[in-house]
Amino acid sequence: MTSRSSATTARPSSGGRAVARTQTLLPGSNGIGTVRRTVLPGGLRIVTETLPSVRSATFGIWANVGSRDETPALNGATHYLEHLLFKGTAKRTALDISSAIDAVGGEMNAFTAKEYTCYYARVLDTDLPLAIDVVCDMLTGSLIAPEDVDAERGVILEEIAMTEDDPGDCVHDLFAHTMLGDTPLGRPVLGTVDTINALNRGQIARFYKKHYDPTHLVVAAAGNVDHTTVVRQVRRAFEKAGALTRTDAVPLAPRQGSRTLRTAGKVELLNRRTEQAHVVLGMPGLARTDDRRWALGVLNAALGGGMSSRLFQEVREKRGLAYSVYSYTSGFADCGLFGVYAGCRPSQVHDVLKLCRDELDRVAAHGLADDEIARAIGQLSGSTVLGLEDTGALMNRIGKSELCWGEQMSVDDMLARIAEVTPDDVREVAGELLTHRPSLSVIGPLKDKQADRLHEAVS
Structure with a gap:
């Protein structure tokens, strides 16, 4: 892929704060479709695409973690954690999280894949600060309370059952296993009944701490957004959570590898x-x-x-x-x-x-x-x-x-x-x-x- 980047610009620090680095990756046309990128001192990346002609904005946070990062015993932990981040923080209960977005007519959801997880909210442009605050709070301040782990276990088991009741969907999981075997890429994203029943709060909390470091995250916003404003709001939310303390941290590089599949005739x-x-x-x-x-x-x-x-x-x-x-x-x-x-x-x-x-x-x-x-x-x-x-x-x-x-x-x-x-x-x-x-x-x-x-x- 290619990027057309302008020279890196440094935003002056204020009050001793470390400097963020900002680039224009794609210039767009007359300010429309402009893509900008800022890397905060804690290693958090923020990218935005500006479309002034629309009245909506979508805000998301991508985590560089998926089911391929799980051991056999942790199969399903990434998706389990995705559910638990909606269950409450020190600032908000699960109802507070959902009702905040519902109250402004927005949409909120998440998805887990084999190599990444994404949490997002789509709202009116005027409600973007609310979406930023809610999603950032979820990602940085989840409690992962033991009672929520136990309650959500049943929900995930029902989701597994629902998938197994849809053979047109389930056959693709079977094909991944046929081609990739009992490997992280070959195992189901949802996990299995046995692995979900075996997972405990301690395992999931450690997984959260390891993989949701700011250096593993990418914040993305598109629509009628102002890049500088989004950066300021995201930075404030992460700093309040104490998540940007490592001023010398650098973003995690994209995954690499040279795996060759040799499955044939199985x-x-x-x-x-x-x-x-x-x-x-x-x-x-x-x-x-x-x-x-x-x-x-x-x-x-x-x-x-x-x-x-x-x-x-x-x-x-x-x-x-x-x-x-x-x-x-x-x-x-x-x-x-x-x-x-x-x-x-x-x-x-x-x-x-x-x-x-x-x-x-x-x-x-x-x-x-x-x-x-x-x-x-x-x-x-x-x-x-x-x-x-x-x-x-x-x-x-x-x-x-x-x-x-x-x-x-x-x-x-x-x-x-x-x-x-x-x-x-x-x-x-x-x-x-x-x-x-x-x-x-x-x-x-x-x-x-x-x-x-x-x-x-x-x-």
Whole structure:
């Protein structure tokens, strides 16, 4: 990714306070879309994108911690902690937290992924100071009270049960396990019933202290915001909590690694009494920092990214074998996954898998036609822009970019990278990835003979 940064500017200290460092990463146009970044002396990063034409603002805090940072015994701790940060601080009860945002018509939520966690609130621009105060208080002052740990355990167990009741969702967790095994990336973000029941308050509190240091955090705000004002309000909130005492601290660098996936031909079947069989056929993909990800994005769009894609046309339109069929990519710091999902009647599983495998082999051998690539580039470009039409999406983009890449890319630069993808680029990445022997994950009511035949799909 690329950033166009102005020279670093130092804001004069007042009253002996250490100096914050501020940069303009993307200049925008006439003040619209300007992205600025400030690093506070305690190592806390603050990025903002200014859109004066809107009346809303989204404020979020990203933590560089996800389920891949957990030991087997701590599986699910990151997500458990996400829940607990909403349960109360020294200043606010759980009801105070929720009612403060509800009272101004705002939205507040959080999500946990394998490599990061995000807490955010979307409010009217005039209510941004309130959102900043509430979210910062949650992140710096959570009590993690023993009674809350016990009460929330039941909520998380219900969330696990809800996910397991949705095989179309659960099959993706199974696919991660099929490809990555019993590793931090291969385990479910929610944890398991056993690990959640075993976690105690001490373990979660230590996890909180270790991973929610300001050097591990990125604050992001987008909408009708003023960067200097946001920095001042965030700094005040963190200093009141005593969270910026290490004046020489530096931000944690983005994750790095060189993990190579060698899983091939593995089959995992979870036999359940469902109306449909849910399948994911896939192979290793690309890390999120790989420059070939743009070509992979075009390949994914053409192969299974929309109604005109090959998989949708072959499996659903021409043969009516599935309602939902698509391909997708997942990129991590050091590896990635590429998968094809389909939900179909159990009796049609082998026909669907054969069609998907044949299409993957065909594209690996012959690439895509020029018109398919042109259509995929247009689809990817349009969806990229349309997906950034609200302040929440903009906050996600700048926050994740800072945390995962350590730099920002303008929308124009992103569109240029997509437009630069050539048929040879797509052919090269297809030839490298799709020639891997795939692995397979299936959830459904398959009979023994059907289950035995699943290995044919990956042979």
